[in-house]
Amino acid sequence: MNPGIVSNAQDLSSPMELARQIELRRRVQASGYMLLFAMAITGTMAAIALSDNEILRASVLLAIAATVLGSYVAIHKVGLSRLTPVLVGLLLLALYFYLLLSGGVNNTGLMWAVTLVPGFINLYGYRAGTGTLLAMGAATALILFYPEFPGLTAEYDTTYRARFLAVFVALTVLTALLDSSRQQTQQLLQRLTLELETRASTDALTGLLNRREAYREISKLESRDPKQAGRYTVLIGDLDNFKTINDQFGHAFGDRVLQDVAWVLQQNTRVGDLVSRWGGEEFLILLPNTDLEGGSFLAEKLREKVEALSDTYPHQVQISISFGVAEGSPHEQPHSRLLADADAKMYRAKHDGRNRVVAA
Ligand SMILES: Nc1nc2c(ncn2[C@@H]2O[C@H](COP(=O)(O)OP(=O)(O)OP(=O)(O)O)[C@@H](O)[C@H]2O)c(=O)[nH]1
Incomplete structure (x- = not known):
């Protein structure tokens, strides 16, 4: 053959x-x-x-x-x-x-x-x-x-x-x-x-796509024909003080929070967007055909929705998330730099007091 x-x-x-x-x-x-x-x-x-x-x-x-x-x-x-x-x-x-x-x-x-x-x-x-x-x-x-x-x-x-x-x-x-x-x-x-x-592509706890799949999707966006492909934006969100939540209320409660946050992120994004569990209490959201402004707007909306989760539990608990937002374009910068950019901004959000979005 x-x-x-x-x-x-x-x-x-x-x-x-x-x-x-x-x-x-x-x-x-x-x-x-x-x-x-x-x-x-x-x-x-x-x-x-x-x-x-x-x-x-x-x-x-x-x-x-x-x-x-x-x-x-x-x-x-x-x-x-x-x-x-x-x-x-x-x-x-x-x-x-x-x-x-x-x-x-x-x-x-x-x-x-x-x-x-x-x-x-x-x-x-x-x-x-x-x-x-x-x-x-x-x-x-x-x-x-x-x-x-x-x-x-x-x-x-x-x-x-x-x-x-x-x-x-x-x-x-x-x-x-x-x-x-x-x-x-x-x-x-x-x-x-x-x-x-x-099983290999999803996270067992939250049902979201896992890191491997997220990488694969980013690589696909990155290799699109630049003439046809629009820009895309990446949000990296990390739950604030999650260790304290685990320590105070137990690991099982921590797991439930992760599941609820995953649900909130998915419910408030569009069909073509990709929400993944990037690591322990870290999430990566990939927004095709979206610029930095659009991505920042969505990150702020998600931040508010996650914060609102705090009132839904029987415990007195503060749930919040810090986001870093970075914009990429096919063939312009390698996704490793884009991810490092979003990650650095997320850490700045932590440093600036948590529960906020850093895009600039
Ligand atoms: N319950 C639960 N906890 C997890 C899971 N994955 C990671 N964690 C916990 O998430 C916590 C993350 O802690 P840190 O990295 O210190 O971050 P943090 O306490 O959120 O602090 P900041 O990120 O600085 O706001 C650790 O205690 C991990 O054990 C999980 O699947 N379930």
Whole structure:
């Protein structure tokens, strides 16, 4: 397969999208294998027909082998396309019906139908694959048992026809069952992957995205095309005197405060904004397409909302947060400097008395 296909798939960030791309790649790869197989069969038949001096049959088979070879080259040029398995399936069906009607070489044409069973189920999955194969079996039965079917030049005796159909149906059912169990395992693995990805990207206590995810999002913003991307702003907020709160009311109460603050931050930001738990009692909020003024305005609003939480607890407790605000722009300054800037401003807010926003 084209090595580019692999790296494309690995660039995708969502694990589900990645799984879909891997499945498509598998189907395109299976299409390639089936074409190689078909080419080997028709090529061999053409050689046998040629040695038997059956020039017309050999020419037709050679033309088919050449078409199959052309298709093989074409799917490598096109790369990952959802149309590939469909077109390859149609080509193989055309080849199959030609072999069925003509008998191929020495009346062996019909026999090759069995190779399509694992092939089609691999290409289309067990549901669509079984449907296609059963339709193909029904069409075959019609051709074989309809009296004097037009175009049928091969001669198959009645017992052979019936046995062939029985074997074909049994093989289809067996392969479909095996593939359905393989697919169930694959779906289970996909669910597990998603679950692990969620666990790896979220903070267990607050449900917010964690530091790793926040970094990833900042890097994405940073690498956007500067012509299309707007500026963005980062807020770093740190709860004030949180150690005292823990010491006075216990760790469990501290945890509850962290959860409540996380909720307040999320409820008061827009859908495209990203709220993350940056560290212990520290939060990072990323605001795409927002300048320093907009970011400062939001930070002040969040500061007030967090302060208002103080009245919601049975204890006499002062909850507050200090914010540092910094503005970034794609390709202008590395995010490490932007984060250091926001962090330094947050420490200035602490130094200036806490419960405030420093943006300038
Ligand atoms: N309950 C709880 N406490 C945490 C968690 N993560 C960090 N902390 C506590 O947060 C406290 C942070 O203390 P400091 O870094 O001294 O900061 P502070 O007391 O908030 O003081 P200033 O930041 O200067 O206002 C520490 O006591 C940590 O143990 C957590 O998940 N749950």
